Amino acid sequence: MSRVVIIGAGVMGLSVAAHLHELGADDVVVVDRARALGEGSSTSRATGGFRAQFATEINVRLSLLAREELRARAEMGYRPCGYLFLAREEATLDVLRAAQRVQHACGLTEARMIDAREAREINPAIDDPLVIGGAFCPTDGFITPMDVLRAYAHGVRIQFESEVTGLRTSGERVTAIETTRGLIEGDLFVNAAGAWARQFGGVPVEPVERHVLPTVATAALPDTMPMTIWADDGFHLRVRDGRVLLLAPDADPEARARQRVPCLKEIAVDRANAWSGFYEMSPDHHAIVGRSMPFVNLFLANGSSGHGVMHAPAIGRIVAEMIVGAPTSLDVSALRPSRFAEGCAIEAPALL
Numbered sequence: 001m002s003r004v005v006i007i008g009a010g011v012m013g014l015s016v017a018a019h020l021h022e023l024g025a026d027d028v029v030v031v032d033r034a035r036a037l038g039e040g041s042s043t044s045r046a047t048g049g050f051r052a053q054f055a056t057e058i059n060v061r062l063s064l065l066a067r068e069e070l071r072a073r074a075e076m077g078y079r080p081c082g083y084l085f086l087a088r089e090e091a092t093l094d095v096l097r098a099a100q101r102v103q104h105a106c107g108l109t110e111a112r113m114i115d116a117r118e119a120r121e122i123n124p125a126i127d128d129p130l131v132i133g134g135a136f137c138p139t140d141g142f143i144t145p146m147d148v149l150r151a152y153a154h155g156v157r158i159q160f161e162s163e164v165t166g167l168r169t170s171g172e173r174v175t176a177i178e179t180t181r182g183l184i185e186g187d188l189f190v191n192a193a194g195a196w197a198r199q200f201g202g203v204p205v206e207p208v209e210r211h212v213l214p215t216v217a218t219a220a221l222p223d224t225m226p227m228t229i230w231a232d233d234g235f236h237l238r239v240r241d242g243r244v245l246l247l248a249p250d251a252d253p254e255a256r257a258r259q260r261v262p263c264l265k266e267i268a269v270d271r272a273n274a275w276s277g278f279y280e281m282s283p284d285h286h287a288i289v290g291r292s293m294p295f296v297n298l299f300l301a302n303g304s305s306g307h308g309v310m311h312a313p314a315i316g317r318i319v320a321e322m323i324v325g326a327p328t329s330l331d332v333s334a335l336r337p338s339r340f341a342e343g344c345a346i347e348a349p350a351l352l
């Protein structure tokens with residue numbers, strides 16, 4: 001069997017490796033510059049949301065495929081506490097409605113539109129008179145990113161402390177990777193370098209910084225509270241490890257939390273323990289999956305754009321299937337790397 005060399009021991013690289021093992025590949029090496037599992041990766045910074053409420057068929061189907069594995073592997077920490085999207089504007093409700101039509105067509109029939117009263121029943125902590133309704137899916141919820149990572153790392157050969165500095169190529173093939181600890185030759189290669197993927201094969205992925213602001217330890221909200229998202233401005237919150245995690249893409253989330261969730265008015269935030277990390281953004285905010293454009297033996301598992309932990313069970317499986325030449329569990333041609341050059345980038349509103 002051929003040797004497969006994977007760049008990046010984040011959730012994507014290790015999911016590919018674990019699924020390759022499952023499919024019988026026995027010569028797989030994962031290379032990472034970190035000193036230990038998770039260190040320096042986006043995976044260790046993720047808050048651990050899981051959802052199938054997306055606006056495009058491919059993302060909904062990736063989530064449904066991932067969910068099968070998450071349900072089968074309790075150690076990954078899947079807890080279906082729900083995702084509650086709230087809307088303050090009619091136009092936002094329209095976006096949620098359109099997304100839900102896509103979700104229902106894919107079989108996610110448990111996702112439903114709700115009115116403002118029902119939103120407050122689902123999450124009684126909210127007090128925002130501007131909310132006019134929203135969408136809720138009870139089978140969305142949470143996973144534990146580091147547990148997913150550890151589950152995939154089990155039995156995988158990982159070479160840490162090896163920065164990959166370049167690709168050795170011959171024509172349209174990669175022959176080896178150059179690392180700070182020497183050359184590693186292989187037959188097939190995978191770019192799973194997360195937010196740093198652009199270095200290998202010119203993948204159009206940009207790192208975009210995201211911040212997480214935790215409160216101090218508090219029992220003000222239960223840890224079964226659904227992920228709650230104001231779809232108009234992206235402010236969202238969840239409870240994890242006895243703290244409330246506050247996130248807002250373009251603003252300080254503290255003021256929003258105090259305005260919209262009264263029980264948090266008196267709860268201090270813990271700026272000393274705030275953290276940030278990078279989303280691996282692709283131009284259309286969808287993953288880039290398949291053979292790379294310039295190199296026929298370099299496969300890409302890139303660009304999940306902030307959904308990489310939840311989609312890793314699906315994308316890792318699919319990339320492994322491509323590598324061994326098996327039929328893929330899902331048609332991911334919509335995510336082909338060539339779509340940008342072909343003018344076929346995916347067009348859809350991002351729900352978050």
Ligand SMILES: Cc1cc2nc3c(=O)[nH]c(=O)nc-3n(C[C@H](O)[C@H](O)[C@H](O)COP(=O)(O)OP(=O)(O)OC[C@H]3O[C@@H](n4cnc5c(N)ncnc54)[C@H](O)[C@@H]3O)c2cc1C
Pocket residue numbers: 007008009010011012013031032033034038039040041042043044045046047048049050162163164165192193194195196199210211212276277278279280301302304305306307308309310311
């Ligand atoms: C604040 C925040 C919250 C998030 N919340 C969620 C969430 O709720 N749900 C969700 O699904 N996703 C979430 N994400 C996104 C998620 O973290 C990423 O999509 C996912 O971790 C990407 O996995 P990856 O394996 O592609 O990248 P990474 O986990 O970053 O792994 C890439 C690896 O490649 C290595 N690497 C890079 N360059 C080199 C090199 N030159 N040589 C050697 N090694 C290299 C890095 O060291 C790293 O270990 C969040 C991200 C952030 C920042």
